[in-house]
Amino acid sequence: MINPSVLQKLSRIVGKENYLDSQEDKITYSYDGTPLISQLPEAVIIPHSKEEIAQIVTLANEVAFAIVPRGSGSGLSGGSVPVENSIVLLMSHWNKILEIDTENLTALVEPGVITADVHSAVEKLGLFYPPDPGSMNICTIGGNVAENAGGLRGLKYGVTKHYVMGLEVVLPNGEIIFSGGKSVKDVAGYNLKDFFVGSEGTLGIFTKILLKLIPKPETSKTMLAYFQSRKEAAEAVSAIVAAHIVPATIEFLDQTTIKCVEEYAHLGLPTSIESLLLIEVDGRPSVVEEDAAKIVVLCKRHNCIEIKIAQNAVEAIRLKTARRAAFSALARVKPTTILEDVTVPRTELAPMLERIDSIAGKYNLLFGTFGHAGDGNLHPTCLTDERDTNEIHRAESAFEEIFNESIKMGGTITGEHGTGLAKKKFLPAVAGIPAIAMMQSIKSSIDPNAILNPGKVFSIKPKCEGSLPRNREQIKKFEELGAWT
Amino acid sequence: MINPSVLQKLSRIVGKENYLDSQEDKITYSYDGTPLISQLPEAVIIPHSKEEIAQIVTLANEVAFAIVPRGSGSGLSGGSVPVENSIVLLMSHWNKILEIDTENLTALVEPGVITADVHSAVEKLGLFYPPDPGSMNICTIGGNVAENAGGLRGLKYGVTKHYVMGLEVVLPNGEIIFSGGKSVKDVAGYNLKDFFVGSEGTLGIFTKILLKLIPKPETSKTMLAYFQSRKEAAEAVSAIVAAHIVPATIEFLDQTTIKCVEEYAHLGLPTSIESLLLIEVDGRPSVVEEDAAKIVVLCKRHNCIEIKIAQNAVEAIRLKTARRAAFSALARVKPTTILEDVTVPRTELAPMLERIDSIAGKYNLLFGTFGHAGDGNLHPTCLTDERDTNEIHRAESAFEEIFNESIKMGGTITGEHGTGLAKKKFLPAVAGIPAIAMMQSIKSSIDPNAILNPGKVFSIKPKCEGSLPRNREQIKKFEELGAWT
Numbered sequence: 001m002i003n004p005s006v007l008q009k010l011s012r013i014v015g016k017e018n019y020l021d022s023q024e025d026k027i028t029y030s031y032d033g034t035p036l037i038s039q040l041p042e043a044v045i046i047p048h049s050k051e052e053i054a055q056i057v058t059l060a061n062e063v064a065f066a067i068v069p070r071g072s073g074s075g076l077s078g079g080s081v082p083v084e085n086s087i088v089l090l091m092s093h094w095n096k097i098l099e100i101d102t103e104n105l106t107a108l109v110e111p112g113v114i115t116a117d118v119h120s121a122v123e124k125l126g127l128f129y130p131p132d133p134g135s136m137n138i139c140t141i142g143g144n145v146a147e148n149a150g151g152l153r154g155l156k157y158g159v160t161k162h163y164v165m166g167l168e169v170v171l172p173n174g175e176i177i178f179s180g181g182k183s184v185k186d187v188a189g190y191n192l193k194d195f196f197v198g199s200e201g202t203l204g205i206f207t208k209i210l211l212k213l214i215p216k217p218e219t220s221k222t223m224l225a226y227f228q229s230r231k232e233a234a235e236a237v238s239a240i241v242a243a244h245i246v247p248a249t250i251e252f253l254d255q256t257t258i259k260c261v262e263e264y265a266h267l268g269l270p271t272s273i274e275s276l277l278l279i280e281v282d283g284r285p286s287v288v289e290e291d292a293a294k295i296v297v298l299c300k301r302h303n304c305i306e307i308k309i310a311q312n313a314v315e316a317i318r319l320k321t322a323r324r325a326a327f328s329a330l331a332r333v334k335p336t337t338i339l340e341d342v343t344v345p346r347t348e349l350a351p352m353l354e355r356i357d358s359i360a361g362k363y364n365l366l367f368g369t370f371g372h373a374g375d376g377n378l379h380p381t382c383l384t385d386e387r388d389t390n391e392i393h394r395a396e397s398a399f400e401e402i403f404n405e406s407i408k409m410g411g412t413i414t415g416e417h418g419t420g421l422a423k424k425k426f427l428p429a430v431a432g433i434p435a436i437a438m439m440q441s442i443k444s445s446i447d448p449n450a451i452l453n454p455g456k457v458f459s460i461k462p463k464c465e466g467s468l469p470r471n472r473e474q475i476k477k478f479e480e481l482g483a484w485t
Numbered sequence: 486m487i488n489p490s491v492l493q494k495l496s497r498i499v500g501k502e503n504y505l506d507s508q509e510d511k512i513t514y515s516y517d518g519t520p521l522i523s524q525l526p527e528a529v530i531i532p533h534s535k536e537e538i539a540q541i542v543t544l545a546n547e548v549a550f551a552i553v554p555r556g557s558g559s560g561l562s563g564g565s566v567p568v569e570n571s572i573v574l575l576m577s578h579w580n581k582i583l584e585i586d587t588e589n590l591t592a593l594v595e596p597g598v599i600t601a602d603v604h605s606a607v608e609k610l611g612l613f614y615p616p617d618p619g620s621m622n623i624c625t626i627g628g629n630v631a632e633n634a635g636g637l638r639g640l641k642y643g644v645t646k647h648y649v650m651g652l653e654v655v656l657p658n659g660e661i662i663f664s665g666g667k668s669v670k671d672v673a674g675y676n677l678k679d680f681f682v683g684s685e686g687t688l689g690i691f692t693k694i695l696l697k698l699i700p701k702p703e704t705s706k707t708m709l710a711y712f713q714s715r716k717e718a719a720e721a722v723s724a725i726v727a728a729h730i731v732p733a734t735i736e737f738l739d740q741t742t743i744k745c746v747e748e749y750a751h752l753g754l755p756t757s758i759e760s761l762l763l764i765e766v767d768g769r770p771s772v773v774e775e776d777a778a779k780i781v782v783l784c785k786r787h788n789c790i791e792i793k794i795a796q797n798a799v800e801a802i803r804l805k806t807a808r809r810a811a812f813s814a815l816a817r818v819k820p821t822t823i824l825e826d827v828t829v830p831r832t833e834l835a836p837m838l839e840r841i842d843s844i845a846g847k848y849n850l851l852f853g854t855f856g857h858a859g860d861g862n863l864h865p866t867c868l869t870d871e872r873d874t875n876e877i878h879r880a881e882s883a884f885e886e887i888f889n890e891s892i893k894m895g896g897t898i899t900g901e902h903g904t905g906l907a908k909k910k911f912l913p914a915v916a917g918i919p920a921i922a923m924m925q926s927i928k929s930s931i932d933p934n935a936i937l938n939p940g941k942v943f944s945i946k947p948k949c950e951g952s953l954p955r956n957r958e959q960i961k962k963f964e965e966l967g968a969w970t
Contacts, residue, residue, distance in 0.1 A: 102727075103723065103726075103727060103831070103832045104831055104832055105726070148676070150670050154669070154670060159670060161676070161679070171919060171923065173919075175919035177916075177917055177919050177920045177923070178917075179916075179920060181895050181896070182830035182895050183828040183830055183860075183861055183895070183896050183897050183900065184639070184640075184828075184860050184861065184862075185635050185857075185861075185862050185897075185900035185901055186897040186899075186900060187633045187683050187900065187904070188898050188904055188908070188912055188915050188916055189904055189912050189915075189916045189921065189924055189943070190683070190684060190924045190927065191646070191679065191682065191683050191684075192920060192923060192924065194679050195676060195680045197676065198675070198676050199675060199676075214731075215729030215731070216729075238588065241588075242587075244611065244701075246700065283772075284769075284771070284772045286769070286775075287768075287769045287771065287772055290771075343668040343669075343671060345589045345666070345667035345668055346588070346589055347588045372670075375668075375669050375670050376668055376669065377668075377669075377670050410667050410668070411668050412668050412670075412672075414673050415668065415670035415671060416670055418672050419672070419673055423673070430673050431662075432662055432663075434656060434658075434660035434661070434662050435662045435674065435677060436674065437660075438677060438931060439674055439677065441930040441931060442927050442930055442931070443675075444930070445927055445929070445930035446923060446926060446927070457674055457675065
């Protein structure tokens with residue numbers, strides 16, 4: 001428990017009106033988009049300047065409480081769920097777009113800006129900010145940077161880390177730095193800026209974000225391809241990549257997901273097919289026409305039974321709804337939706353889909369799987385009920401097997417959602433103990449009192465050790481101490 | 486001095502034939518491509534397995550000597566110059582391309598592979614590895630990763646960091662990790678892999694590198710545009726970017742460089758003009774034609790006096806020679822060539838060129854300036870003689886002013902060469918003391934005995950402090966200790 005006098009100090013730093021500690025407020029901020037995980041914070045603090053944040057950080061070091069930064073709380077790995085002895089630092093009202101530089105192709109934004117608001121602001125000027133996570137209408141840029149969010153356009157355009165050119169950060173010691181800038185190349189010193197991206201709120205609090213923009217693609221073409229067999233859909237994806245076509249988007253839905261989407265959105269999708277692909281090509285008109293035509297040929301060659309091509313923007317939105325609605329549609333089926341995020345090398349897409357299916361069958365669970373097929377990034381989604389402890393237990397076992405399969409295939413446990421609380425126990429299997437020891441050493445060198453989002457990504461290192469363990473024996477000792485999970 | 490018994494142990498680890506300590510050998514490896522900096526190593530060690538490297542690292546921790554990893558030694562910031570009490574760890578014979586995966590578009594290589602060898606190997610298969618530093622015919626991929634090397638194709642394709650998907654690294658504690666993999670998206674844990682890129686041999690020794698490949702552009706068009714005025718050339722660059730055209734390459738040469746290149750390579754360049762631009766567009770044939778036509782119009786609009794367009798591959802190579810020969814051509818003029826690497830936001834290109842000229846004039850120095858105009862990355866190059874201590878002193882003052890001007894314009898002191906030894910004293914001005922404190926903390930948490938390339942990028946942190954200084958006072962104390970320069 002944080003001492004009441006400390007809470008009073010916090011209230012004085014931000015002003016009474018920006019200090020929330022009613023039970024309702026605490027409950028509101030006790031969870032994020034991740035199922036099964038919640039914890040009450042001791043208070044919710046709404047800062048209005050970086051100097052206030054620096055004061056809060058300094059106080060946390062002095063009296064030892066934890067700070068959990070939060071944007072919209074739409075994360076799916078528990079990154080913004082409070083921990084014991086913590087306050088929530090609410091950044092969602094830092095929502096100003098400070099500058100769009102049309103000559104250097106950059107946007108300077110506050111961390112609380114909604115991702116879709118960046119899209120619309122820059123697109124009006126003929127520019128483009130590619131990252132488009134599923135939650136883009138509610139999530140914040142700050143959260144996107146903290147988790148290195150992906151989205152539907154990753155295949156061609158990459159993910160959030162490819163678009164962060166600079167960060168203003170309040171460090172755990174209360175210092176404020178700006179790392180990066182408008183120069184497109186910069187190798188002065190260690191690359192701190194990129195290291196903050198994806199650090200899940202554990203290394204600093206972002207107060208300004210400089211985004212890279214690109215010219216808006218001149219045109220695009222959206223297609224929906226139906227496949228009787230899931231394997232053939234996966235093979236079509238491989239064939240498109242092998243033909244050196246780089247669509248902006250290749251998204252996949254399995255039969256369960258198609259059925260749920262159709263029930264939810266009534267788009268006229270055939271519910272008897274095993275899978276569909278949403279494909280979008282964009283760029284210059286001549287190239288888009290050429291690529292679309294080649295993709296139609298390749299899909300047909302892999303026994304696509306029908307391919308719908310949007311004739312205009314309204315139709316394109318309708319086709320994209322089939323994919324955009326997937327999560328919401330699945331979430332309606334049962335009270336609890338556990339959406340996961342395994343990513344495999346593209347060539348392993350078909351085998352991974354097979355394995356997910358057989359694991360779901362083995363544990364007698366209802367799974368819908370969709371995701372970014374072009375990136376090998378799948379969202380196997382378990383539709384369950386958290387009150388059914390036996391089923392939840394089976395789901396946990398199933399996901400553990402799915403993660404292990406992914407790792408065996410050279411894949412990873414999370415492609416775009418982050419490790420957070422939800423997946424930290426699987427991190428050793430994918431990263432290895434020596435790499436986690438390195439992460440922990442870096443964390444404790446920067447944040448020795450573990451005030452920033454402690455326990456996320458990995459557990460805090462035991463105080464007995466100041467730097468990277470030097471040998472197998474020391475690492476073993478750490479393992480025995482349970483320092484890794 | 487390293488104790489002879491330690492050197493004997495090193496010789497036993499790698500075998501006598503892989504242990505060099507003659508005076509000739511030591512001199513050979515006492516410098517790299519950076520002028521004015523050299524230091525004899527105590528020995529040169531040629532390891533043949535990662536296990537040998539781990540043994541060497543372990544020994545270094547036990548008895549305190551420094552390890553300086555080295556590829557071809559073509560670096561321009563002193564990154565591979567030995568330090569006191571050091572051995573050179575020579576990786577240039579680790580030159581195997583281990584796998585090219587044409588389905589997942591990756592290449593697994595050893596760190597000593599020459600960059601141009603990667604180009605030719607993957608291009609045979611219709612694939613493309615974009616980073617092409619000026620030294621690509623001699624430099625190694627390991628060095629490219631250590632320095633986050635750029636090149637001529639950065640404008641469209643980015644730099645080395647955008648193409649590193651995985652790294653096998655021997656850590657300073659002797660552990661061996663593989664960070665990253667063939668999954669195109671991966672956010673499991675901190676992004677160690679990208680943090681190693683550009684860490685200049687101070688955080689680990691690379692033993693395998695997994696590179697991202699892309700489809701080879703179908704065609705390209707190379708142009709050489711002559712401008713009477715330098716300002717108009719810079720404005721043409723801005724106009725091209727503002728028109729949302731993204732050429733692979735926009736390179737700039739000033740008059741001094743043009744004259745030197747013409748004298749050296751006899752390409753028929755007009756030596757009366759103030760500047761020329763080498764522009765290359767690549768991609769799909771229809772787009773390349775369109776873009777090339779637009780660029781011609783834009784260059785003419787900015788008073789380009791002539792524009793040569795290569796009609797075939799041989800002509801393209803001839804036009805590119807104008808730029809590729811720049812460094813060698815300048816280096817012939819005087820005994821010592823100090824090539825720098827300032828980078829500014831693209832909009833500041835013309836003002837930066839002005840400032841470089843006036844600073845060169847002020848200090849009565851001969852400068853040739855060329856570089857990656859599309860990236861705002863300029864190489865102001867001082868042609869001098871290191872025996873003329875007065876002139877060298879003036880050159881140092883001139884570069885200091887150039888760096889300060891760059892920083893004032895929102896630029897940086899190095900775009901692609903690294904900080905190394907040559908620029909570490911300017912790092913505080915661009916990164917700030919709190920950020921350097923963070924870098925030092927990370928370094929000492931991972932490499933507490935400072936065995937890996939110590940003194941590069943920044944000075945080693947005084948032993949008195951184990952983690953990030955917590956406040957202004959502690960930072961001040963560090964400053965007084967001279968910990969930053």
